[in-house]
Amino acid sequence: MIIKIITVTAMAAFEIYAALGAAHAFGFDTWLILTCTLVGGIAGVFIAAFLGDKIEKFITKNFRKNVSPKPKTGFIYTIWQKYGLYGIGTIGTFLLGAPAAIAVGVGFNANMKKLIPICIVTVIVRCVAFTFFSDYIKGLF
Numbered sequence: 001m002i003i004k005i006i007t008v009t010a011m012a013a014f015e016i017y018a019a020l021g022a023a024h025a026f027g028f029d030t031w032l033i034l035t036c037t038l039v040g041g042i043a044g045v046f047i048a049a050f051l052g053d054k055i056e057k058f059i060t061k062n063f064r065k066n067v068s069p070k071p072k073t074g075f076i077y078t079i080w081q082k083y084g085l086y087g088i089g090t091i092g093t094f095l096l097g098a099p100a101a102i103a104v105g106v107g108f109n110a111n112m113k114k115l116i117p118i119c120i121v122t123v124i125v126r127c128v129a130f131t132f133f134s135d136y137i138k139g140l141f
Contacts (some may be wrong), residue, residue, distance in 0.1 A: 004028075005036055012040025013047060015097055016127065020134045034131045041098060041123040048099035049116050052106040076104055085110055089118030098123050 004026045012019035016037055023033040079087045088110065092101030098119045105115045 005032070008033070008036040009040040009043070012037040012127075013044035014099055016041060016130055020130060024134065024138055030131060030135045033135070034127060037127040037131055038124065041127050042120055045098045045102065045116060045119045045123060048102035049112055052102050053112070056106050080104075080108055085114055086118060089115050090122045093119050093122040094126055 008019050008023045008026065008028070011022055019037055019040060020033065023036060028036070076088075076092070079091055083091065085105070088101055088105050088108070092104055096104075101119055101122075102112075102115065105112065
């Protein structure tokens with residue numbers, strides 16, 4: 001049982017949808033699923049924030065030598081222009097996941113001390129909503 005809990009928690013650190021499916025397949029109850037996804041999701045935020053800056057420095061040092069900047073277009077850049085830090089923290093976390101939102105924030109040189117709490121609150125809301133919604137859907141079938 002401990003291995004299953006660790007598996008779901010580790011999956012939730014990177015992708016909540018896979019963690020929810022695995023937790024239901026393992027037969028977890030709703031509160032255990034919620035606990036695992038919350039712990040994993042919040043751990044994912046801190047892992048991405050800790051490693052994001054180090055990965056960016058490594059890539060800049062080893063691979064981005066004399067590269068011309070690309071034009072700034074696309075969906076994520078539009079969110080950044082319209083909504084700023086809060087848009088990346090909330091919309092990015094809901095659509096892409098917290099590690100991806102943190103990575104986008106690192107790419108845009110966002111203030112990590114402000115982005116991390118936004119992502120944590122969004123992860124909590126997302127975990128609660130998706131856990132109870134998936135439990136409701138499971139009850140229909």
